Amino acid sequence: MNREPYHPQAIEEKWRDFWRERGFFKAKIHDARRKFYYLNMFPYPSGKLHAGHGRNYILGDAIVRFLLMRGWNVLNPMGWDAFGLPAENAALEQGIHPRDWTWTNIREFKRQFRAWGVEYDWDREIATCEPDYYKWTQWIFLKLYEKGLAYRAKGKVNWCPHCEVVLANEQVIGGRCWRCHSPVEKRELEQWYFRITAYAERLLRDLEKLDWPEHVKKMQENWIGRSEGAEIVFPTEKGPEIRVFTTRPDTLWGATFLVLAPEHPLVPELTAPEQRAAVEAYRAATDRLTEMERTAAEKEKTGVFLGTYALHPATGERIPIWIADYVLMGYGTGAIMGVPAHDERDFQFALRFGLPVIPVIDRPDGLAKSVVRPGAVRPGFLEALRAEGIEARPGPVDGEGQGLYVTLRGDAQIDRYLELAREYLQPGHWCEVVGRRWAFLFEDALLFLDSPASDRRILARCQKLKPTLGEKRTVMEMLYAQEFYRDVLFHAAYGTMIHSGPLSGTPGEEAFRRVTAWLEERGLGKFAVTYKLRDWLISRQRYWGAPIPMIHCPRCGIVPVPEKDLPVLLPAVDRIGKLGLADIPEFIPTVCPRCAGPARRDTDTMDTFVDSSWYFLRFLSPKDDARPFDPELVNRWLPVDLYVGGVEHAILHLLYARFITKFLHDLGLLAFDEPFKRLFTQGMVTYPAYWCPTHHWIPPKEVQAGNRCPKCGAELVVSVVAMSKSKKNVVSPDELIAQYGADTERLYTLFMGPPEKEIEWSEEGVRGAWRFLNRFWNLALLILERTREAREEVDPAAFGPREQAVWAKLHATIKKVTEEFEGRLALNTAVAAIMEFTHALSEYAEDPQADPRLLRRALRDLLLILSPFTPFICEELWHRLGEGRAILETPWPAYDPQALEEAEVEIPVQINGKVRARLRLPRAQAADPKALEALALAAPEVQSRLQGLRVEKVIAVPEKLVSIVAR
């Protein structure tokens, strides 16, 4: 028989308009019963969509179709994050206005969404570049300004030399621009900031209540970077006080120097005249470094002594003040106390510059070491040590002859060792113990390395006894030369305080608290919390963004644009320049709203992340020209129930949106203070990208055999990376749809792997989906032919075993698919289950005796549960089935737990852990452990296996298995 072949092009087009015209995707906004706000991150309209983008939108569309069939009142809007640099670059290169370029792309995106069958409530479409939207972005700016949360400040800012624009900290990834990956430079500029740091604590704390992927929450937590410590005040001989932040106040007595960030404002005042030139040179050199160079992990420590001293607040000791670029102005107070014994960086710095290292925290592991120099002790010492069970190994020392390498474990051994050493020590020598103890045993004295003064004393004595130590500047430098000591010279663990005056002996777990209290009692410092998070720099020196609604008046200073004058419109110009609004002379002059005198407009535009930090509120009332959003609707519909987008926004957009939401909540405009209740991050789609050294990126289709460049024949470098236009490794949905239809692309996209994981696109995989849909189509047509007459409902009571099995599998499949949509969204496994059932149904349908009512019912339910994945083919077959309503008007099928129970079950029988037999049993028997055990033991395969063995134990798990232990 000749059946109609599956021809998607012939059926898909009509359903696109059908869904749209029937308004299935329009939210019933004023009916908030069973409301569900589903949101995909809105895109930046840059060119065309590729198959990688599809992952996000197709997943969303499937979820929304499911929710609609489950009876949810779904709000599923779409809009455009339409301001941004690429539009401006295109404008500069092609002479098109950014707005025209943007809208051309938007039209293209919408066409592609429609082709995919991805539908939205288009009545709510918004674009951030339109005045009716950015008016309210400006309004939010004014509100922040009113509350002191938007401010202008001069400072070192991140500058991308390629994009010629400043960047927020979040937009610098590993020292490079988030957009173009150029190394970021520092520039001193006056810019606008949002005081997001005022919300640091709440942004951190409220992560707890979010149903977000753990790793995303962790990334935000790390970004906010809360640390508890103390702020300690160090007086200086020159006068000004230096405030330092430390997370280890318990190491205070080990502070042997201070380091300020080179940019620290006190530096000029604290610099001694003779050091001025060196200090200035160092500050200038630091200035020139890019962020990347400055923070390169392996870089050797550099720094300059200011020539002046601070006074240690606890000991009164004079300690030198340095500047070094490893101290950052933007964190803490921009100044640290150098505790080289217990901070890795300070340790390196002290070794490099010969600053004393004074241990003040005991080693918790009790480990100590001692090197006995040749001739330092009388013969018999080694034997004496061994008699005490002390580990000592003879070996050459400093190329001067045989000595001893001693390892001591615990205080008892150390004490005993010191006693023995005193007994055996030769005149004119010394012996030291380092690690757990810091003792220097001389003929006439036992000295401890417990202060900078002791450091000088000990070193002087050692140099006297051993003149070759002459060039060493500190005891630590001397010890560090001894390879054997390396692992005990430094540690950063908590432990009992030593060498710490009145607080010596404080145990590690109390040390932080005790020292902080001690400082507070004396007014020397206080408990403090610091965050890594910095304020959000939002000024951009570009044209294509929302103008900052501020006016600079020579008399009144900075004056906000009155609300009634919003929006501050982007000037309509045919040509834009590189400087942005500053290039457009007619934009700048205005009138001061306060004094009516001549004034200048602010020429910066806002970071596009400001536009996207509140768009989810605008969808509720996209055309409201009286206010940014309708509080009543917003409070009824938000927070967003499910937000889906890429992980690349884990910090940037998601942190900013949380901040703005909390701010609007504090203004009393929002009842909620977190915008996105549940977040799902889908993985990127990768594809091979080919690089030719001369012709750069080559589209995969043009690559010649043997990975050769089509232009020059050079061998290409292949890398599998996220699809992107710039790397030319995109797969076009337009071509896929022309060849296979939208359903095939949708099905493959949802089937290729767990949606949260990154995955490589596979042409063969697409064909697999295509084959499945062909088989499915043929099966459906077969069932349609066979069941033309069958209109009555199924009668499970009349089922034979085969019918019963099909029926049970159908219900198991409905259950599986339903649970995936409602739970973890591993839709790849839902598709697999549907395929599995389709095979089973196919097999059953081949039997001419098959029950037509069951075939029809199975097909009907199958169409419904497959429809979120492949809506076109399902809608088509659904209507051929003679159903009057559309699929989206039909309830999602329910599964019957009773039906899941098959009449017969297979029970594996294990003997000593290996499956040796399988029994097919009626459920009633399998449910009874006694009967199960008896049946299992009676089975012939089991009997023969048990020959000569004694059954020791039988475990019968009802309806699961039988396990026999036999010896």
Next chain:
RNA sequence: GCGAAGGUGGCGGAAUCCGGCAGACGCGCUGGCCUUAGGAGCCAGUGCCGAUGAGGCGUGCGGGUUCGAAUCCCGCCCUUCGCACCA
């Protein structure tokens, strides 16, 4: 270095939450059918070793708990991602 996730066939991945037949589903591969032809379609097979047998071995490695471990516990190794001189 810190933090997180993860190691299962030739490949993508199921089963992991809650221990109970490992390898669902798809790709690829092998054989067959159909076709003038196939990079189309259909059917069958496909973890590894073994001979198509009996059998044995198998979820990164080593140990443990258990009648039974991919799954739970302890110790390693490796990979990926994020952060990284943050005091």
